[in-house]
Amino acid sequence: MKLTISNLSKTYPNGTRALDNVSIEIQTGMFGLLGPNGAGKSTLMRTIATLQMPDSGSIQLNELNVLTQKKEVRQILGYLPQEFGVYPKISAESLLDHLAVLKGITHKGTRKELVKALLEKTNLYHVRKKRLGGFSGGMKQRFGIAQALLTRPKLIIVDEPTAGLDPAERNRFHNLLSELGEEAIVILSTHIVDDVKELCTDMAIINHGKILMQGNPLAAISEVEGRVWKKRIHKSKLKEYRNNYQLISEKLIAGQPEIHVLSDENPGEGFLSTEADLEDVYFSYIHKSQAATSPVSA
Ligand code: ADP
Numbered sequence: 001m002k003l004t005i006s007n008l009s010k011t012y013p014n015g016t017r018a019l020d021n022v023s024i025e026i027q028t029g030m031f032g033l034l035g036p037n038g039a040g041k042s043t044l045m046r047t048i049a050t051l052q053m054p055d056s057g058s059i060q061l062n063e064l065n066v067l068t069q070k071k072e073v074r075q076i077l078g079y080l081p082q083e084f085g086v087y088p089k090i091s092a093e094s095l096l097d098h099l100a101v102l103k104g105i106t107h108k109g110t111r112k113e114l115v116k117a118l119l120e121k122t123n124l125y126h127v128r129k130k131r132l133g134g135f136s137g138g139m140k141q142r143f144g145i146a147q148a149l150l151t152r153p154k155l156i157i158v159d160e161p162t163a164g165l166d167p168a169e170r171n172r173f174h175n176l177l178s179e180l181g182e183e184a185i186v187i188l189s190t191h192i193v194d195d196v197k198e199l200c201t202d203m204a205i206i207n208h209g210k211i212l213m214q215g216n217p218l219a220a221i222s223e224v225e226g227r228v229w230k231k232r233i234h235k236s237k238l239k240e241y242r243n244n245y246q247l248i249s250e251k252l253i254a255g256q257p258e259i260h261v262l263s264d265e266n267p268g269e270g271f272l273s274t275e276a277d278l279e280d281v282y283f284s285y286i287h288k289s290q291a292a293t294s295p296v297s298a
Pocket of ligand 1 (some may be wrong): 012013014016017018035038040041042043044049
């Protein structure tokens, strides 16, 4: 499978340019679309999922024109939106069965087998009779996957899936996704760098509606390798360091800030060389794009 997105642009009626000339090529496997809130991810996901139209550009899925052949695309599409709304009073098994009917699986025996297989695959068979309203966040997400798989999709779109999942639920969800990536295109849209690091063989970073990079996460990391420097500082010094250095990230470790800077040379001042990770890659692109669009703050 190959999904080719070319020169896609979208400006909402209020003037927000959500997509700005987006071009990406995506092959079978797990693809991560990484960007902060408001970057344009959902707009892009909904457009690929045939739920909204761009102002210009094209999307091709193998021989299908996604923007005009919506019906054909929907037959091979599995879409798991940010919030999968469920009917709280109905059981997982009944809703899945009902959704299967809507998808055109009318033969009762076939449907029964399919529903059973999907509930088993998503590890929900033991709670199949339970009301969906009583499901945890992770169970709802897995139910979302089960419904997305009703039609053996070739293209699976998962929008911000792991927000609110506990580590064990997230793990289970990751395993399920990576299994799907073996035979379909799975696009995972997220602001969580670790989700992409753990799962994806290809990725893009988006901000302000623009694609800032596309490539293999490990290759992207090796590009900044040797240029990332870290330092533990006192909280009170954070502002001073922000002013004097190009920080790519700040995180608290045991309550104390650790800052990372990107520099070809050792910045001195007690900075230590550190192994680069995907977060360094991500923040270096995001900061570059912020600097390009906002005035320098004093
Ligand atoms: P993300 O999924 O990365 O958070 P979105 O695609 O939801 O980004 O949003 C991109 C930008 O478009 C944001 O500035 C958002 O506020 C804006 N936006 C999204 N949907 C609409 C809409 N229906 N009308 C107006 N602006 C919107």
